[in-house]
Amino acid sequence: MxxxxxxxxxxxxxxxxxxxxxxxxxxxxxxxxxxxxxxxxxxxxxxxxxxxxxxxxxxxxxxxxxxxxxxxxxxxxxxxxxxxxxxxxxxxxxxxxxxxxxxxxxxxxxxxxxxxxxxxxxxxxxxxxxxxxxxxxxxxxxxxxxxxxxxxxxxxxxxxxxxxxxxxxxxxxxxxxxxxxxxxxxxxxxxxxxxxxxxxxxxxxxxxxxxxxxxxxxxxxxxxxxxxxxxxxxxxxxxxxxxxxxxxxxxxxxxxxxxxxxxxxxxxxxxxLPTGNEIEDTLINTPLDCEVSVWSPWGLCKGKCGDSGVQHRTRYILMQPANNGAACPPLEEEKKCFPDNCL
CATH class of the missing domain: 2.60.40.2130 (F-spondin domain)
Structure with missing residues (x-):
């Protein structure tokens, strides 16, 4: 044939x-x-x-x-x-x-x-x-x-x-x-x-x-x-x-x-699939910085009436860092506050 x-x-x-x-x-x-x-x-x-x-x-x-x-x-x-x-x-x-x-x-x-x-x-x-x-x-x-x-x-x-x-x-x-x-x-x-x-x-x-x-x-x-x-x-x-x-x-x-x-x-x-030295170029490592979401709204103020309290807000990671990219910032934050509507 x-x-x-x-x-x-x-x-x-x-x-x-x-x-x-x-x-x-x-x-x-x-x-x-x-x-x-x-x-x-x-x-x-x-x-x-x-x-x-x-x-x-x-x-x-x-x-x-x-x-x-x-x-x-x-x-x-x-x-x-x-x-x-x-x-x-x-x-x-x-x-x-x-x-x-x-x-x-x-x-x-x-x-x-x-x-x-x-x-x-x-x-x-x-x-x-x-x-x-x-x-x-x-x-x-x-x-x-x-x-x-x-x-x-x-x-x-x-x-x-x-x-x-x-x-x-x-x-x-x-x-x-x-x-x-x-x-x-x-x-x-x-x-x-x-x-x-x-x-x-x-x-x-x-x-x-x-x-x-x-x-x-x-x-x-x-x-x-x-x-x-x-x-x-x-x-x-x-x-x-x-x-x-x-x-x-x-x-x-x-x-x-x-x-x-x-x-x-x-x-x-x-x-x-590459075998041996087919891919002869030096390995490239591209840094990828951490990406996080926007902050959530502040939570309720927790504390006793007449005293200062604390409220929190959070955010979450959208993209994990790679190849020595910038690390993730803090994902939680708090601040002092005074409780509302106290009797």
Whole structure:
């Protein structure tokens, strides 16, 4: 039996990715349809041959780096599958400070990729701006890795991808239109630290917030240690100037093979759990200060008539400190008083 044919018989969403990839590539290359030239204002790639890259996505979402409301169950911190596309400069899967498409909305909120795939297909058919689609399997854990390979050529030298943060309202990480061509040659390697983005379609503040549609829809914005500034925000760390990176992407140019695209169809143990020295960065410990509620009203004044008494008020802990963050202040307070309505 042909091993390639056996691989493509795998059912599920990744089968669809493989079919779309082959269909797009055959449509553009095998049927004589020539891609439209990139806009004149964009840098023009003059590399003569195609290039193959290996992509490694590394999660850096640890409880030490992001201690506030870190999800440990139902579900624990993890990453969705990666959806990537190679394209020309006139296409964008998503853009900062622009509205997310319906496909991006469904993917970032629910992890459903069908509408996003259809949008990519439509762009490839309409303006011939998409060369290929690829994916990588989900990571069951905040610090695992996933891998994939893809191909680019001169008129489609850009890379974009998206990965959903799970759980979250509509948060994701990704890359928008990274040009892998430098004049007449391909970049040998690229390494980027990734930070969280808000798709602007759900108004939840915490990882486990219930669905709360944003009306009207907001634009895609980067989440920082101070934005959104609501103290309930899971990424709100007012003591930090910048958030630590939550993930990392590494690209390495590899030798050309006979495959158009290498598409990992089955998750493996190495995709799900880091082993050895896969996570090579120094462990980041983000200080988390204690957070307490507002004071309760003062209680009744307790004491004998004619003498001073004492009344109390209390507050409770909203967030325990972590990583040498500020300790909790006193939770109880008292003051002298004189009993009312004494006979």
């Amino acid at each position: 042909d091993p390639k044919r056996n691989t493509l018989s795998t059912s599920g969403p990744l089968q669809h990715f493989a079919i779309v990839t082959l269909a797009l590539t055959l449509s553009f290359l095998g049927h004589g349809v020539h891609p439209m030239p990139v806009p004149t204002e964009a840098p023009i790639c003059t590399a003569s041959e195609t290039a193959h890259y290996s992509l490694t996505f590394t999660g850096k979402w640890t409880q030490a780096a992001f201690p506030k409301q870190y999800p440990v169950y139902r579900p624990p911190a993890q990453w969705s599958n990666l959806i990537g596309v190679t394209h020309s400069s006139d296409y964008h899967m998503w853009q900062r400070n622009e509205f997310a498409s319906n496909g991006v909305r469904e993917f970032t909120e629910k992890g459903e990729a069908w509408t996003l795939i259809k949008e990519i297909e439509a762009a490839g058919e309409r303006i011939q701006s998409v060369y290929g689609i690829f994916s990588a399997p989900a990571v069951v854990g905040g610090t695992g890795q996933m891998h994939s390979e893809f191909e680019v050529f001169a008129r489609h030298s850009y890379l974009s991808f998206i990965v959903r943060i799970v759980p979250s309202p509509d948060w994701f990480v990704g890359v928008d239109s990274l040009d892998l061509c430098d004049g007449d040659r391909w970049k040998e390697s690229v390494s980027l630290e990734l930070f969280p983005y808000d798709a602007g379609t759900d108004s939840g503040f915490t990882f486990s917030s219930p669905n709360f549609e944003t009306i009207p829809q907001d634009k895609v914005t980067q989440i920082t240690s101070s934005f959104p500034s609501h103290p309930a925000n899971s990424f709100f760390y007012p003591r930090l100037k910048h958030l630590p990176p939550i993930a990392k992407m590494t690209l390495t140019k590899i030798k050309k093979t006979n495959q158009i695209i290498s598409l990992p169809l089955e998750p493996t143990q190495s995709n799900q």
